[in-house]
Amino acid sequence: DAGVIQSPRHEVTEMGQEVTLRCKPISGHDYLFWYRQTMMRGLELLIYFNNNVPIDDSGMPEDRFSAKMPNASFSTLKIQPSEPRDSAVYFCASIGRRGRTDTQYFGPGTRLTVL
Amino acid sequence: AQKVTQAQTEISVVEKEDVTLDCVYETRDTTYYLFWYKQPPSGELVFLIRRNSFDEQNEISGRYSWNFQKSTSSFNFTITASQVVDSAVYFCALSGPSSGTYKYIFGTGTRLKVLA
Numbered sequence: 001d002a003g004v005i006q007s008p009r010h011e012v013t014e015m016g017q018e019v020t021l022r023c024k025p026i027s028g029h030d031y032l033f034w035y036r037q038t039m040m041r042g043l044e045l046l047i048y049f050n051n052n053v054p055i056d057d058s059g060m061p062e063d064r065f066s067a068k069m070p071n072a073s074f075s076t077l078k079i080q081p082s083e084p085r086d087s088a089v090y091f092c093a094s095i096g097r098r099g100r101t102d103t104q105y106f107g108p109g110t111r112l113t114v115l
Numbered sequence: 116a117q118k119v120t121q122a123q124t125e126i127s128v129v130e131k132e133d134v135t136l137d138c139v140y141e142t143r144d145t146t147y148y149l150f151w152y153k154q155p156p157s158g159e160l161v162f163l164i165r166r167n168s169f170d171e172q173n174e175i176s177g178r179y180s181w182n183f184q185k186s187t188s189s190f191n192f193t194i195t196a197s198q199v200v201d202s203a204v205y206f207c208a209l210s211g212p213s214s215g216t217y218k219y220i221f222g223t224g225t226r227l228k229v230l231a
Contacts, residue, residue: 014180031217043206056215086149102148102210104219106160108134 002026004107006092012113018080021110023092024073031095033104034077036068038088049075082114117142117214119207121222123183128197129230132209136225138207147211149183149190150219155203166190171176197229 004063013019024038025032033048041044047057060067064083069075089111093104118141128134137215140149151163162175166183175229178195204226208219 014196033218034144035196042223045218048215048218050217056218089158093160102217103162103165103219108159111158 004092004094004105006090006107006110008110009108010111010113012115013082013097014115015083016081017114018078019082019086019112019114021077021079021090021092021112023075023077023107025092026096026105027073029094029105030072031104032069032075033093033095034060034075035091036088036091037091037109043091048076053084079112080086082112084114087114117144117209117211117220118207119220119222121197121205121207121225123225124223125226127228127229130199131196133193133195134197134227134229136194136205136207136227137171138190138192138222140188140207140209142192142211142213144210144213145210148194150208150210151181151190151192152206152208153203154206154224155200160206163192186221194227198212199229199231202227202229 007022030051034046035043036046037043046059047067048055049069065079067077089109091109092107095104120139147168149166153161153163159198164181171183180193182191204224206224210219
């Protein structure tokens with residue numbers, strides 16, 4: 001079975017540009033999580049969805065960040081405009097309640113560098 | 116509030132030594148889950164184990180073992196006969212109803228360096 005898929009794996013952009021990160025959860029999973037990891041702040045939960053509906057977005061740092069989940073197999077995290085302090089690794093993870101598992105499985109991450 | 120503490124920031128051992136990574140948690144929930152993840156230098160987060168609060172049996176998987184003690188709110192991870200490939204950052208995490216059942220509280224991680 002395919003795991004969580006994220007794209008792109010690496011993104012380098014210039015300050016002020018729009019960045020879109022993509023995630024495809026494991027098929028059948030109905031919870032999706034977006035995290036950010038930096039050396040300074042560690043692993044931070046940004047937002048999570050259940051059945052495509054945002055449940056908790058309290059970790060979204062500011063209005064420049066937005067996330068959507070238009071269907072069960074796709075989610076995006078958008079940063080507009082991007083700033084150098086947004087440089088981090090962004091992870092997506094999913095959980096499948098239907099499989100009665102409470103374990104988050106992580107994607108490989110997207111390494112974002114904002115110049 | 117729920118909290119996970121990994122007091123060891125970094126540990127260095129020589130190959131074949133045993134090493135224990137500590138994890139102490141705080142929660143007011145009676146039902147909760149504890150997890151360990153491994154993050155090797157390649158960067159991915161790899162699930163290692165999940166333990167629910169009603170199961171205090173210790174778990175062994177090859178060279179890995181986990182000691183869950185509710186009395187001390189600890190869920191420690193031991194690697195026996197460590198190998199260079201064990202070098203990674205290891206995260207302990209907690210989930211429970213008071214923070215949102217599927218929302219994890221992660222510790223800050225312990226960086227393990229296994230020297231040849």
